[in-house]
Amino acid sequence: MEYILEPWPWYISGPCIAIVMFILLYFGRTFGMSSNLRTLCAIGGAGKKVDFFKFDWKAQRWNLVVVLGAIVGGFIAHNSLSNPIDINLSQQTVLDLNTLGFNNIGKSLLPPELFSWENVLSIKGLLILIIGGVLVGFGTRYAGGCTSGHAITGLSSLQLPSLVAVVGFFIGGLIMIHLIYPILF
Structure with missing residues (x-):
């Protein structure tokens, strides 16, 4: 018997996001990905050329865990938690995408016409x-x-x-x- 994984329902994933937010707020931290790019640029020495990157990046090392978590989580989600069935789109969406030049709509999240x-x-x-x-x-x-x-x-x-x-x-x-x-x- 084959087991088909379903996406997590909102009542599981929503509270998980809320718990992470409460933990971050409790520790006085904020969530965001763009600040990680700034930290990576500062680690790479961009602060020698641009003042924006002159800051104590070591205080932001914890935030790089967010990047690692996004990469590892994305890998796990794609390889272990993905549901291989077609994406259920409305007929109007399929027609709109066809007029924009997309084929095999709903067969993958990343259309080959772009990716x-x-x-x-x-x-x-x-x-x-x-x-x-x-x-x-x-x-x-x-x-x-x-x-x-x-x-x-x-x-x-x-x-x-x-x-x-x-x-x-x-x-x-x-x-x-x-x-x-x-x-x-």
Whole structure:
């Protein structure tokens, strides 16, 4: 008999996130991924060139566990907890994605039209990665944090700037997918 894993329901994963947040708040820490990039740049010596990276990165070593946890957790989730069945999408979503040039919709989370090595290593793919990376880096710095930091830590601690940032992230995402994406692809 084959056992098929199901995604964790909200009433398990939601409280797990809340427990992590309570632990972080108890110890006076915040959650976010972009601060880890700053720490890694400081470890690599970027503070010698740019003042933004001049800080006591050793005090942030604990936060690198978040990066390690995301990598290990992603590996475990993909290899041990993934449900191999097709993704159930609405017919309208399938039609919309077909008009954008996607095939085999719902067969994988990472469509090969975007994430195959052939597409990523093309001139267009590399330009999108570089320009997108610069824009995300700028946006993260300008917003004072990333989506996970603002949406999870900022909103859970009722910070108005995080609410403004999260609304901005969603508006930016809508503009990207409805206006810019059709032009690029």
